[in-house]
Amino acid sequence: GQNIDQPTEMTATEGAIVxxxxxxxxxxxxxxxxxxxxxxxxxxxxxYNVLDGLEEKGRFSSFLSRSKGYxxxxxxELQMKDSASYLCAVRDGHTGFQKLVFGxxxxxxxxx
Amino acid sequence: xxxxxxxxxxxxxxxxxxVTLSCEQNLNHDAMYWYRQDPGxxxxxxxYSQIVNDFQKGDIAEGYSVSREKKxxxxxxxxxAQKNPTAFYLCASSTVEGExxxxxxxRLTVV
Numbered sequence: 001g002q003n004i005d006q007p008t009e010m011t012a013t014e015g016a017i018v019x020x021x022x023x024x025x026x027x028x029x030x031x032x033x034x035x036x037x038x039x040x041x042x043x044x045x046x047x048y049n050v051l052d053g054l055e056e057k058g059r060f061s062s063f064l065s066r067s068k069g070y071x072x073x074x075x076x077e078l079q080m081k082d083s084a085s086y087l088c089a090v091r092d093g094h095t096g097f098q099k100l101v102f103g104x105x106x107x108x109x110x111x112x
Numbered sequence: 113x114x115x116x117x118x119x120x121x122x123x124x125x126x127x128x129x130x131v132t133l134s135c136e137q138n139l140n141h142d143a144m145y146w147y148r149q150d151p152g153x154x155x156x157x158x159x160y161s162q163i164v165n166d167f168q169k170g171d172i173a174e175g176y177s178v179s180r181e182k183k184x185x186x187x188x189x190x191x192x193a194q195k196n197p198t199a200f201y202l203c204a205s206s207t208v209e210g211e212x213x214x215x216x217x218x219r220l221t222v223v
Contacts, residue, residue, distance in 0.1 A: 031209070033211055042202060042215060043214050044214075045211045091209075098143075098208065100145060102147070
């Protein structure tokens with residue numbers, strides 16, 4: 001089985017930095033993904049980690065520690081358009097039967 | 113243009129009826145997935161498939177059925193056995209190792 005936990009909601013101010021945490025427990029780990037989802041729309045891919053460490057992509061960075069079952073998404077220089085839900089997803093399983101499982105998502109509200 | 117297409121965008125169903133949601137991709141992806149999303153909630157896995165003619169149940173498969181007769185297509189049938197089918201349904205595809213790409217979603221309402 002698998003269990004993926006994220007905070008339900010966070011608030012931050014325009015221009016600030018926010019860190020969204022994700023912890024997971026899976027039977028077979030094969031990668032962790034972060035997605036952004038605006039209300040009523042499909043999720044869009046943000047980042048991917050399969051090895052320990054930090055992946056940076058513009059204003060967004062994602063960190064992974066496999067031994068701790070922990071990841072975070074770091075958003076810098078927040079903009080109003082960053083108000084959205086952020087979904088952590090884990091590829092769980094072994095070769096041939098890998099499923100992509102999502103956490104419940106973190107709603108981020110950016111205020112002026 | 114390569115992509116993943118779901119249809120229809122909005123669907124209304126009477127209680128007791130089966131309904132099929134379409135999902136087609138031309139990305140040459142082996143893996144395809146169906147998720148359900150309820151208001152304010154995350155994505156819950158219904159079914160997934162990694163190769164043609166094979167699929168696996170996800171966490172909430174009861175009341176749903178799928179087929180994978182072609183690599184490009186992974187239709188989802190919501191049967192009358194699904195007690196609370198009103199939700200936003202998302203289809204996705206990926207390579208075996210890569211990130212998933214999502215369709216625009218189908219919003220199903222039971223009337």
